[in-house]
Amino acid sequence: MKYQNILITGGCGFIGTNFINYLFNLKEFTGNVINIDKLTYAGNPNNLIDINEKYGNDRYFFYKTDITDISSIDTVFEKHAVDCIIHFAAESHVDRSIHGPGEFIQTNIIGTFNLLETVRKHWKNSKDFLFHHISTDEVFGSLGNTGYFYETTPYDPRSPYSASKASSDHLVMAYFYTYAIPITISNCTNNYGQYQFPEKLIPLMINNMLEEKDLPVYGKGKNIRDWLYVQDHCSGIWKIVQNGRRGETYNFGGENEWTNIDLLNILCEEVAIQKNKDKDYYKKLITYVKDRAGHDHRYAINCDKVKEELNWKQSVTFNEGLTKTVKWYLSNIKWMNDIKSGQYKNWIEKNYCQR
Template sequence: MTILVTGGAGFIGSNFIRNWMAETEEPVVNLDKLTYAGNLDNLRAVEQSSHYKFIHGDIADAIRVRALLGDFGIRAIIHFAAESHVDRSISGPMGFVDTNVVGTAHLLQAALEHWQRGNPLTFLHVSTDEVFGSLEPDDPPFIETSPYRPNSPYAASKAASDHLVRAYGETYGLPVLISHCSNNYGPYHFPEKLIPLLIYNATNGRDLPLYGDGKQVRDWLYVADHCQALRMILQGGVPGETYNIGGGAERQNIEVARSVCALLDDYVPLVDGSYSDQIVLVRDRPGHDRRYAISSAKLQSDLGWSPTHSFEAGLAKTVQWYLDHRHWTAMVTGGSYRDWVAEQYT
């Protein structure tokens, strides 16, 4: 049997594939469109394996997806493929609708037809805590039954895809699973997101931009812990159920920035001063959620998962990885990336 990973050249998808192949010999097919955040260099360590196959393609290409499901005997789909950056969804929402909503619908239909032909299949849809909206400072964390209140085009597109997945399970009986994760961080994270952006800018003598007052709160999850949770959900999750995956590490953005700077001060100290001197506050983005927090109690009680990395340990490993892989960051931060960052944080 074989699993299909969509969006496997991206940040979480590539970490999942490397993690999967280190833990099992079951083959993996990686279907990825290779948009700006997809990078096959993320998978150089496994690309020669006989248990790995890359296919350059779009989840919205229903004919091709149906063919590869049958050709490879796919028994599970782990669906990462998505446009995922809130800032980009504000400036270009239709791309998020096309990929996250329409693309997921095509993928679900192909999966349903494959399953209805008598093939065993599980569809694991990887979603986000952002579908639940924003929390007040004293609100309890989101749980699986929290109401959906998406506040950005990205979050709304993921909420729509969640509803489609659930509908295919309820209407047709397709074995579906949904996971909601908190903010991930770790190796191979494209440097438009907060932590890799901070590391990249700091080590290149640039401003470290934080939106608004910098006190927005996020729950941080080390990507390897997320991958472990997904493997456990795929193996033991009950079809039709939803599972939240959180790191239990709420931090204000400005706290995260200071923590990154403190590690850099230790690893690659400046001649004078601290990297924290480069922190600047910039105009807040529209509809910026104030706080996310997510409870993993169900996942812990039902499947026995808990994160193995504290935020401090995971962040230290992440900063060190970026320092050791500056060639990777240099490769993915070309002219279009620099132009976008300049426009976004001016």
């Protein structure tokens, strides 16, 4: 295995948590994980309680660190001989970026810049080093009813969120060309699965069904998203980290496109099955609300490159992934309630929030 001291940023968020769990479940992984996270509203250290109990201060280290503060990142690099960074930390929610873009500029752009600068200081020209940057398909803009985003598609971000991610992608690539720092980038479609903060479409709707509240759908619900099960994203990231070509970007997708309204209908059915209700029980809660400003019509991505070069593929069908996801949320009501009793409660009561 190539790397022994992997620095994860944003490890207490949705994908970061799943990735840290994925790593420690891999037989081949014998190294250490250093998780730095600011613990914003979206970061939940309880997600990693089991990992901390098992590996804490031996192979797992957590630092509450804000990546907009370069000196605190430097302190972590002074303590650990970091040889790989997997950079998840971000403000990640499109609606929040529309209401208040400032944090997105700070964390997603300045925070990424700070990490790159810290790497430039500590890296020592080693080829056995990697900065892997996690990004989104939203940097490519919006598609009509046909076509796909490729790695070569020109960037055309439309929201403050996607613009801030696009900017960070460019910075990461610039450090490859300018300073020869070994980097890789991945751009992924919508993830779903366990530990996703319940402002995003699937956990938000499950929560509202359980509370018998409205299920708010933007516009006519005809916007199209491609959905990838989070574990499959994690396996892909690991393949890139191990064998991806440095200086390259790779796309990930589920090859699994749904209009929001169709997805919501099957989610209603899945929750109804697992709650022993009539198949259509929750559908009566569906409500159409004013569309999001600048709402991208369709995202769809071509992921042939990662399949052909790195032998990656999705491992679960959407039905399997959705069944597992609903099962997890229904079995982890306390996790949801703990979040709702905090800051999230105010947010959900005042806003409609989806990705």
